Amino acid sequence: MIAASELTKRYPGGREALRNVSFTITAGEMVFLTGHSGAGKSTLFRLLAAIERPTTGAILINGQNLASLRRPAIPYLRRKLGLIFQDRKLLFDRSVLDNVLLPLAIVGLPRKEAEHRAQAALAKVGLTGRDQTLPIALSGGEQQRLAIARAVVNRPAILLADEPTANLDTASAGEILAIFRAFQQVGVTVLIAMHEVPSLAGPPVRVLRLEHGELCSESK
Amino acid sequence: MKASVIHHLAALREACRRLLAAPLNCVLSLLVIGIALTLPSAGWLALENLRQATGNASGVQQISLYLALDAGQREIAEIETRLREAGAGRWRFVSRAEALKHLQASEGMAEIIASLPSNPLPDAFVVTPGDSRPAVLESLAASFAGWPKVAHVQLDSAWVQRFDALLRLGKRLVGLLAVLFAGALVTITFTTIRLQILAQAAEIEVAKLVGATDAWIQRPLLHFGVLQGALGGLVAALLVTLGFHLLSPPVGELARLYGADFVLRSLSGLDVAVLAGVGGVLGWVGARLSARLHLRHLE
Incomplete structure (x- = not known):
């Protein structure tokens, strides 16, 4: 479960990126976080990923308050999250397989087992047979699918994605969202930050709308 | 325990890969470290030989x-x-x-x-x-x-005192040289690790985002520092041994002319191990300092 309470983020210089934001996302839910550029979506994403800390307020992820989380505990929290970035953050000098293996190497999984799990993750996102390819040889949509494979390889309970379909054509964007929907259907909590709510097959999803750093509406 | 072994093996493999990735740089770094360690270790060995030579001479300590x-x-x-x-x-x-x-x-x-x-x-x-x-x-x-x-x-206390003073002076000089060159080795490793961190900034950032601890990121860097230092120590041992093999025949001949039976002592297996160990420890210190400082700057 994700719960934000009275969340405020003020940057040096006084700019307030988020103001008194509160919401709750239950386990297995799929939520879209929308808003125009500068509304605070990426700031909220960074707070949820423990990349930044809130100025005031609390963020609870599975009962753990990120606002008071000690620095050495942050990597262990991130292992429980699947993070997908707008710029993908792939290692372009490593193969597709090595990119997916990275989180497993970090937790110390034996190579053979890690490879097995990495191949399974690649299969889930439709990149079977591309394991030895360099990411530079993949299309934008494939690169984003690779980023998703890396995010899910540790079997996280929560997936956080920041603009995962940015710069993708409609077909590729649809495929990426379908992958997220598939993970939600097996119980993974999914929070996606996007400009607009896309049309998505299946049950309705909840939408949190941010404007000028404030949560202005919530709808299904 | 198992995960820790896996981490260390992976870090060692990564450190070896980084060493071999730029062979010329690697050889030059090892030579610089080797030469830095050669001077104090050769000085120490020369003093040991001097003490041994005079210890054998009759009357000195009688x-x-x-x-x-x-x-x-x-x-x-x-x-x-x-x-x-x-x-x-x-x-x-x-x-x-x-x-x-x-x-x-x-x-x-x-x-x-x-x-x-x-x-x-x-x-x-x-x-x-x-x-x-x-x-x-x-x-x-x-x-x-x-x-x-x-x-x-x-x-013959005056002779003994003079000789002892000379030995103490020699030891002090070798000690100073050792401190100086230890500092040089730490600095070389510090700089090498700094360059590695800068070159891998993107990779380190990604690793942190997917859950890497500071220890996980530092581990291959520390292994690299230890490996480079220890190999530098072995290069120093090789250079010292080579030098003493070149000097041994003329020294023996000189000793024979003075009626003494003296053989120049070279480095023992234990000396070589100590030299590699000292190099490894100094490499670790340099890598640790650099990793702590520069990884913090990356945040």
Whole structure:
């Protein structure tokens, strides 16, 4: 479960990126976080990923308050999250397989087992047979699918994605969202930050709308 | 436990990969570290050889007790008991007759000795103390001089003191060199690791975002520092051994000309291991300092 309470983020210089934001996302839910550029979506994403800390307020992820989380505990929290970035953050000098293996190497999984799990993750996102390819040889949509494979390889309970379909054509964007929907259907909590709510097959999803750093509406 | 072993093996593999990724850089770094470690280790070895050479030379660390001419067997036995009780180290009794025989054997002395009416030489003890520090030697000599029937005690203390002072100066110089070059090794490793961190900033950022701890990120860097330092130590051992093999024949020849049987001692297996170990530890220090400082800057 994700719960934000009275969340405020003020940057040096006084700019307030988020103001008194509160919401709750239950386990297995799929939520879209929308808003125009500068509304605070990426700031909220960074707070949820423990990349930044809130100025005031609390963020609870599975009962753990990120606002008071000690620095050495942050990597262990991130292992429980699947993070997908707008710029993908792939290692372009490593193969597709090595990119997916990275989180497993970090937790110390034996190579053979890690490879097995990495191949399974690649299969889930439709990149079977591309394991030895360099990411530079993949299309934008494939690169984003690779980023998703890396995010899910540790079997996280929560997936956080920041603009995962940015710069993708409609077909590729649809495929990426379908992958997220598939993970939600097996119980993974999914929070996606996007400009607009896309049309998505299946049950309705909840939408949190941010404007000028404030949560202005919530709808299904 | 298992995960820790996997982490260390992976870090070691990664460190080896980084070493081999730029062979020329690697060789040059190892040469620089090797030369930095060669100077103090060669100095230390030279001092060891000097100490060994002078330790073998007769008279340097010995005290001679010359007895009064009227000293009998009872007094000789008493002095021997006192030497034993004083824990004076090793000693050898040289009788008057034996001393005369030695003197007669010396070139040009036979005729002079023959012309003497009686044996003028006294009985003597030649003591080799276990502790060869000048202060101990002098204290022993003063104590021997007060014993009954000891007519004269001879210790070339000035020579011993000069030699000891020289050795201490040499040790101090080698120590200073060691500190200086240890600093150089730490600095070399510090810079190498800094460059690696800068080159891999993107990879480190991604690793942190997917859950890497500082320890996980630092581990291959520390392995690299240890590996580079230890290999540098082995290069130093190779250079020192090579140098001593080149110097050994002329030194031996020089020693033979002085009537001494002296063989230059090179590095033992333990010395090589210590050198590699010291290099490894210094490499670890440099890598650790660099990793802590520069990884913090990356955040």
